[in-house]
Amino acid sequence: MKVLKGQDILALGFMTFALFVGAGNIIFPPIVGLQSGPHVWMAALGFLITAVGLPVVTVVALAKVGGAMDALSSPIGKIAGGLLAASAYLAVGPLFATPRTATVSFEVGLAPLTGESPLALFLYSSVYFLLVFFVSLYPGRLLDTVGRFLAPLKIIALAVLGIAAFALPAGDIGVATPEYVAAPFSQGFVNGYLTMDTLGALVFGIVIVNAIRSRGIESPRLITRYAIIAGLIAGVGLALVYISLFRLGAGSHEVAAGASNGAAVLHAYVQYTFGSLGSGFLAVLISLACLVTAVGLTCACAEYFSRILPLSYKTLVVILALFSLVVSNLGLTKLIAFSIPVLTAIYPPCIVLVALSFCKDFWYEERRIVGPVMLVAFVVGVIDALKGTPWAHKIPPALSDMPLSAQGLAWLVPAFSVLVFAFLCDRLLGKRSDALA
Incomplete structure (x- = not known):
C-alpha cells in the first residue's frame, strides 16, 4: 500500500495552512489586539475557538466523507445540499472572496506605494489573476507549487513578522475599548467567527483530498488520516500566526492610536519597525498570502462545478479567473458591502452541518x-x-x-x-x- 513520505505530509500541512491564511486572517487579529489592550489573551482565546477550531474540525469532517461538500450535506437531500454547496462555493469563490483577495492585497500592500487609481488596480489584478490562472491550471501539481514553494515563502514572511512582534514591540500595551473591557472573550469569539474560515474549509476540503490522491493514495482510511494531520498542522500554524499578530496589535497603541482596522495597525507597525523597507515587505506578504488563497479557491470551485456542469476543469479555471478579475475591479468597499449579508446568511447552516456530522x-x-x-x-x-x-x-x-x-x-x-x-x-x-x- 502506497503511503506519503514525511516530507510530503509536511508539504501537505504547509499547503493547507497557506490556503487558509489570506489577507483577512492577517488583518483581523491586530485590531483585536489593539482594542482589547490588557485583555488581549482572553479575547485571543475566543478568537482562536472560531478562527482555528471550527476550520480544523470542518477539514476533519470533510476528510471523513471523501472531501466533497455534497457528500457531507447528503442528509438534507440532493437538491438542498446542492444549493447549499453551490452557494458556499460561489460566495467564497468568484462572487466575493476570490476577487477580494486581489482588492485587499492591492489596497493594503500596493496602494500606499502606487495610489488607489482604477488603472493601478486593473494592472495589478490582471497580473495577479494571470498567476492564479497558471497555478490553478494544474491542480495535480498543487502540492509542489503551493506546498513546496509558495507556502514556505509565505511562512517565512509570517515568521519574520511574528518574531518581530515579540522581539521588537512598538510600545506598551494600551487601554482597552469599552466593549473589550465588558466582554473580551465574546468580542474575540465574534471577530473569529467573522473571518468566515469555516466556509473556506468547506471549499478547501476537496483540494486537500485531491492533493493527497495526486500522490497515488487511494485508501479512504489513509486519505482521512493525512487530511486530519494536514488540518492539525494548519491549525497549529494559524494559532501561532494569530498569537503573534495579537501581540503585534497589543503593543502598537503608540504608533497606531485611533486605527480603525487591522490593515492600518499592520502598516503602522511595519513602517515603524522596518523603516523604508516596511511598505515593500508588507506588500509582498499580503500579496503572497492572498495569491495562495485565491489559487485554492479557484481550484476548489473549478473542481466542484466541473462535476455538475458540462464544462471541463480548465475551461472553468479560465472563466473563474476572468470573472474574478472583473469583479475585483469594483473595489473593496463595494465587495465587502455585497458579501457580508450573503455570508452572514449561509454561514450558520454550514456550521450546523459540520457540527452534526460528528x-x-x-x-x-x-x-x-x-x-x-x-x-x-x-x-x-x-x-x-x-x-x-x-x-x-x-x-x-x-x-x-x-x-x-x-x-x-x-x-x-x-x-x-x-x-x-x-x-x-x-x-x-x-x-x-x-x-x-
Missing part, C-alpha cells in the same frame, strides 16, 4: 435532525443578514433582538431548541425500517 451515531435518522436544524439556522441567518441592508427597519423587534444578536449568533438558541425537539421526535419514531414493519 453526532450521527446519536440518532436513528439523520434527515429528521440535520434538515430542520439547518433550516432554522438559515432562516435566522437571513434575518441577521437583513440587518445590514436598507430593509433592516422592516424586521420586527422580536426577531431583531433575539438572544446573542449583538454577538452575531442569534441563530444559536433557536437552532439548539429545534435540535432538542428533533432529537426527541427521532427517539419516539425510532428507525424508519421499524416503523414500516
Whole structure:
C-alpha cells in the first residue's frame, strides 16, 4: 500500500495552512489586539475557538466523507445540499472572496506605494489573476507549487513578522475599548467567527483530498488520516500566526492610536519597525498570502462545478479567473458591502452541518435532525443578514433582538431548541425500517 513520505505530509500541512491564511486572517487579529489592550489573551482565546477550531474540525469532517461538500450535506437531500454547496462555493469563490483577495492585497500592500487609481488596480489584478490562472491550471501539481514553494515563502514572511512582534514591540500595551473591557472573550469569539474560515474549509476540503490522491493514495482510511494531520498542522500554524499578530496589535497603541482596522495597525507597525523597507515587505506578504488563497479557491470551485456542469476543469479555471478579475475591479468597499449579508446568511447552516456530522451515531435518522436544524439556522441567518441592508427597519423587534444578536449568533438558541425537539421526535419514531414493519 502506497503511503506519503514525511516530507510530503509536511508539504501537505504547509499547503493547507497557506490556503487558509489570506489577507483577512492577517488583518483581523491586530485590531483585536489593539482594542482589547490588557485583555488581549482572553479575547485571543475566543478568537482562536472560531478562527482555528471550527476550520480544523470542518477539514476533519470533510476528510471523513471523501472531501466533497455534497457528500457531507447528503442528509438534507440532493437538491438542498446542492444549493447549499453551490452557494458556499460561489460566495467564497468568484462572487466575493476570490476577487477580494486581489482588492485587499492591492489596497493594503500596493496602494500606499502606487495610489488607489482604477488603472493601478486593473494592472495589478490582471497580473495577479494571470498567476492564479497558471497555478490553478494544474491542480495535480498543487502540492509542489503551493506546498513546496509558495507556502514556505509565505511562512517565512509570517515568521519574520511574528518574531518581530515579540522581539521588537512598538510600545506598551494600551487601554482597552469599552466593549473589550465588558466582554473580551465574546468580542474575540465574534471577530473569529467573522473571518468566515469555516466556509473556506468547506471549499478547501476537496483540494486537500485531491492533493493527497495526486500522490497515488487511494485508501479512504489513509486519505482521512493525512487530511486530519494536514488540518492539525494548519491549525497549529494559524494559532501561532494569530498569537503573534495579537501581540503585534497589543503593543502598537503608540504608533497606531485611533486605527480603525487591522490593515492600518499592520502598516503602522511595519513602517515603524522596518523603516523604508516596511511598505515593500508588507506588500509582498499580503500579496503572497492572498495569491495562495485565491489559487485554492479557484481550484476548489473549478473542481466542484466541473462535476455538475458540462464544462471541463480548465475551461472553468479560465472563466473563474476572468470573472474574478472583473469583479475585483469594483473595489473593496463595494465587495465587502455585497458579501457580508450573503455570508452572514449561509454561514450558520454550514456550521450546523459540520457540527452534526460528528453526532450521527446519536440518532436513528439523520434527515429528521440535520434538515430542520439547518433550516432554522438559515432562516435566522437571513434575518441577521437583513440587518445590514436598507430593509433592516422592516424586521420586527422580536426577531431583531433575539438572544446573542449583538454577538452575531442569534441563530444559536433557536437552532439548539429545534435540535432538542428533533432529537426527541427521532427517539419516539425510532428507525424508519421499524416503523414500516
